[in-house]
Amino acid sequence: MTIPAPLTGVVPPVCTPLTPDREVDVPSLLRLVDHLVDGGVSGLFVLGSTSEAAYLTDRQRRLVVESVAGHVGGRLPVLAGAIDMTTPRVLDQVASVTAAGADAVVVTAPFYARTHPAEIGRHFRLVAAGSPVPVLAYDIPVAVHTKLPADLVLDLAAEGVLAGLKDSSGDLTGFRTVVTGARTRPDITGFSVLTGSETLVDAALALGADGAVPGLANVDPHGYVRLDGRCRAGDRDGARAEQERLCALFGLVGVGDPARMGGGSSALGAFKAALHLRGIIDCPVTAEPQVPLSRGEVERVGTFLAAAGLR
Template identity: 80%
Template sequence: MTLPAPLTGVVPPVCTPLTPDREVDVPSLIRLVDHLVEGGVHGLFVLGSSSEAAYLTDRHRRLVVETVVAHVGGQLPILAGAIDMTTPRVLDHVRYVTDAGADAVVVTAPFYTRTHPAEISRHYRLIASRSSVPVFAYDLPVSVHTKLSAELVLELAADGVLAGVKDSSGDEGGFRAVVMGARMDPAVSGFSVLTGSELVVDTALAMGADGAVPGLANVDPHGYVRLHRLCREGDWERARAEQERLCALFGMVHVGDRARMGGSSSGLGAFKAALYLRGVIACPVTAEPQVALSAGEVERVGKFLAATGLL
């Protein structure tokens, strides 16, 4: 489908349900997509961080895109991560996700190697020149160890290289600079600025952001869609209350014992445990080598769901 310019609303980064032997659980993935669509989301982002894209083989990545496009392609925009270390590898991903029918690709800065801003610019320009669909930047310094500057993002937007940015940097000042630049420069008309935060969506929308890509929307899509609607209606008091309810729900990402697991195991494990407890997916397993939540930790996830009206 033709991608709206700018893309707006709630675009969840779709979790990837797995079977106990770590294959993609296609029936659960379809149920999850139906759960999100029924929740009123405005698009889907597959193969992002919440999708565990870094842990999936190329075969698994391809299966995820093909499954989601076959199930809901044409109903709402589908963005696909084309995330890898260097430009040639990213271009490989771009080819298969666009062949599968993705409406846009989402790309980080190069990583592993040390890169100069000029090389990051060249990376995006090469990808855009060879992609048949719009390219979104994914600003994720915690994982790729490079922060995309507002100046670079706006320059690439003005040159027609980037269609938008998903900002998961946590740099609110830099985020605001992108929002302001996109609003004030006619050359950047149609550029989509999306926050990757779960916790400050109301603030981002008040700044002028176009939408949000929150991982927690897998668990509660209705809540984030409701929050987006309240913000667009200017009902900031009710929006703040909804955001604070979602902040309380987000506390589930801390249930994992950090003495034996990392933040990814705890956070993604909590999202999957919540989806399992809500009956959306069949198994809460995460990809290797992540550590599984214990039975007691899963029970704590259930308490967060119950406290916020979801169980």
């Protein structure tokens, strides 16, 4: 299907359930998709950071896209990460995920080698020229060690190279620059500006963002859809209350002991533990070499769910 221009609402970055032997658990994945669709989301983003895309083989990546796109059957747009180090490798990913049914691709700046803004611009132009579907930029400097310059993003939007931006940079000033430019520049139309923050969705929408891509929406899609609706209805008090409930729930990402695991292991492990405790996925295992949560840490995830009214 064609993605809306702009794409609005809640577009969760879908977790990838795994079996105990670290293969894609397709039945659990499809239950998770049903859970998100029932929650009222506006689209699905597979093969992003929350999807553990960096840990999946190319075969597993394609299986995820084929499974989700086939199950959704055009009811919602399916965005797929085409994330790799260099332009030729990204173009290979684009070919794979679009053949598997993706309606749009989400692409980071190149990484491994240090790049100049001119090279980043060339990268996106070449990817867009080789992609049969719209391309959205993914600004995630914590993973690729490059911050996308706001002026470059806006220029690429004006050229028609980029259809949107998923901003997970944490740079609110840069985010605001893109939101304002997308709204005021006459040479930009239909460009989607999406926040990747779990805790600032109400603020991002107030600034003029089109929607949100929060990993926590896997656990509570209904809450983020309520938040989006209250923001759009002008219910500031209701939106603030819902955002504060979700901020408290987001505390579950910190249950892992930092003395023995990284923040990614803790956050993704907590998301999957929450989905397992809610009966949505069969197994909360994360991909290697991430460190699993302990039994006590999983129990702490349960207390966050209970406090949020989800158990």
